Amino acid sequence: MSEGRFWALLLLFPSLLVITAVVLYPTATGFLLSVQELRLNRPQLGNDWVGLRHYADMVSDPVFWTSLKNTAVWVTASVIIELFLGLTAALALNRGLPGTRAFAVLILVPMFLPNIVAGHMWALMLDPRLGVVNDILMRLNLIDGYKAWFADPSTAMGAAIAVEAWHSFPFFTLLLLAGLKGIPEDLYKAAAIDGAGALAQLRLITLPQLRTVIAAAVILRVIGLVNSPDLLLVLTNGGPGRSTQVLSLYAFQTAYKDFDFGYAGALSVVMFALLMVFAWAYVALLRVDRD
């Protein structure tokens, strides 16, 4: 080994050590948990290796399949709405109109709230007895009686997605606004000279230029949505019935209510695999590295 290569490896060693400690070790532990028996409240079962038994159990577990389906709905709908709202807000803020700075701060306010606080706040606002949302909708004659949004399976998921979209669309606004600032003004001037209108400019300049930012933002948001059960935990706890049960919430309940860390580990590994496949497919489809 050359001296230069030796020093390079030596200097990289601390970073490798940190990555191993904070990324690889916990990830590997999660994988190992998924092939072990580990039920905290049943120590008599031991901690033996069980191979792929937890994964096999998952196939015949109806709650897993319901959770998987709900996760797909929860994530897809939330990301589409958040991307649309975030892009709209970013485009508006990028116009440099008077008061833009104040609006930029206001738009970010929902994101400043922790999930738990936002969840409790919306649970009160959507409350069927005291909630302001029902009151407004009644006054506008949009509903004929106070609605229990989270108690009806036909509206529970929709209401939860609306709260999630309100809470997280500023994330897209922030990233997309940064992306918009990086697009050269000359491109728009040239397009205008060529007769391109606002919609054509959006389709032919803005969106292609934002492709990388959109890809990164969508991937980050999908990861966040798949992994975080806290908002649903507060709003519905997966109910009524299993109508808002998602994989992260199921894994959480399995670990911290059933104390079955083996099965919860297997659920987490499935989520991990789904996210890896999604991220790879999404980046490949968007051809982010084409430029």
Add this chain to the structure above:
Amino acid sequence: MRPVMNRRTALQLGAFAGLGSLIPRWALAQDGSVSYWHTFTSQTEVAGLDRVMALFAEARPGVTVTPEAIPNTEFMTKMTSAVMADARPDVVMVASERFTDMAAMGALVDITERVNGWERRGDYDDSRFAGITDAEGRIYGVPAFSFVDWMYYRKDWFDEAGIAPPTTLEEMRQAAIALTDPSKGRYGFGLRGGPGGQNYIVNVMEAFGAPVQVGDTLSIDRDQAVEAIRWYAGLLTQDGAVPASAPNDGFRQVIEGFQTGQTAMIWHHTGSFRDIASRLEPGVQFGTLAMPAGPAARVARLGYAYHAMSSEANADAAWSWINFWGEPDAGIAFLEETGYFPASTTVAQDPRISQDPLYAPAAETLGFGSVYPLFVGYPAWVENVVLPAFQEVLIGQTSPEGAVDQMVAGLEDASR
């Protein structure tokens, strides 16, 4: 200018600091500091804890208590993580239904000898320790206060309608139907079908003759359980006598519904008496009743909050804090702030409790009430299987038969 600290002084201080870190933990523990995890979060509970801590500091100044409030819903998550990381506090609060799981995962320390040798052990009826004693007779904690299941009802509405307070589930149903008037936003009963409602489902099944646990045997009489679920869910699906929000209604919604005049009856325990009395006049607008009897049994739970040792690092100081809750002054102070019943039999005979007619149903319940089923996995089964299955009946996604089949299958898994 002369420096404040020269290099030699700095080195000496560093050496002393290094030596200090070598002092064993038990030596520091002599100052008697106790870390204490509890679930007190309401204003009245915090005021009650403050008073007990002040009394403790006065009575036993050698021990310092460092409390940490953990919301009830997050308590087991934090406790589980503490067990996994071997970072348990000295003293923890243990709710009755959590005892078996916490003991099984090694979160509690056996304090049988300390309890048996305690001079106030005679103040407690033996039954008070049943919920914190394992099958081998090991005692893990001391009951601090109790929650007695009972029913709150709108006395003024009942009087106005000329309806007698119900003593059976069927009378309760008829009263709920009679007092329901959706045009006024009034419903007969505030059914807790959301978080925390799971135990009532098990209670109704037992009242209909389908207890979950008989001795060490876990099973469900399917036919009786189906009847129970049909009756209980029917309050919404057939009678329309409960608010439509019932499938998602937890503690806050049920209490608010009663306080704001939406519901005529609710089931809860003695712990919410002060909260309800803050909005409605006791004895005039609302009254209390013992839980109504079902066709097969009258079921009400006696829930205890225990204090238990979770780590032996500061065992003597921890025991001092645990047993202080058995002192009459502490029990009465806590009762005055919160309305929570003292667990000590002696303290519970205080005239402020025994001579108050509103507390009479609780005293009656102490005669027939029972503790929650005690088997490992019970909290997870009721929360993750029983409640969602019952909710599915409420929202029409399954039948009572389908729900009971889910419960039976879940119970078989839980009992493995």
